[in-house]
Amino acid sequence: MSPENMDNICTQDKLVSTQKVSKAARRREKRAALQHAQQTAALMNIQTDRSNSLRSVEMKKLEKELSARHLCLFEVPSDGDCLYQSIGHQLKIRNYPLHTLIGKIEMSNPEILNDITTDLTMKQVVKILRHLASYHIRKNMDDFLPFLFNPDSGEPMSIVLSYTSASTDFLHR
Structure with missing residues (x-):
């Protein structure tokens, strides 16, 4: 071939x-x-x-x-901080002076919040609100006892306290 x-x-x-x-x-x-x-x-x-x-x-x-009513929905991610984010959103749109909240928190280490600026980010607002909620629950323990102890065993529901006080170790106990 x-x-x-x-x-x-x-x-x-x-x-x-x-x-x-x-x-x-x-x-x-x-x-x-x-x-x-x-x-x-x-x-x-x-x-x-x-x-x-x-x-x-x-x-x-x-x-x-x-x-x-000239209102709209505001989506908040369900990431464990949704309650604090929704409250923070409402405070921000109403121009609530969020720095006044810091003064309501009695802290053993106030330097923790030094990184919080005048123009607060949502992460900082969540941090302040979480600290404030934890502080209020601890200072008014009697009001929250039915929600903080297991009614069957009488044992503390440490999950509630640890969840609410996440990153709040510097608060007075």
């Missing part, structure tokens, strides 16, 4: 194998397109179901009512 014929045969083999791969590729593409169409249809059904769900209907009514 001449080298030209060998090149021709090799080229034809490549074409044949390329055709087989492209047919398989076309089948895969067709299958993927079909699967994508099914997923899109399923997502559309889910979104339609969600838009008609009780939660969605309730949210629409709530947003309409809030809009009429």
Whole structure:
């Protein structure tokens, strides 16, 4: 065989194998397109179901009512500080002087809050509110006893105290 014929045969083999791969590729593409169409249809059904769900209907009514009062929802991440963040948000939008809260906390180590600036970040507001809540609970223990002790065993619910006082070791105990 001449080298030209060998090149021709090799080229034809490549074409044949390329055709087989492209047919398989076309089948895969067709299958993927079909699967994508099914997923899109399923997502559309889910979104339609969600838009008609009780939660969605309730949210629409709530947003309409809030809009009429010139109010809006404020999303707070549920990260363990959500109570303090929501209170902090309300204090900030009402321009409450948050530095006055610091004076209400009796601390054994007041330098802890030295890094708090005039323009408070939400993290700093949460820190102040957490300290204030812990301080108030500890100073008014009698008011909180039913919530701080297990009614069955009488044992202290240390989880509540440690959760509330997270990062508040410098408060008077």
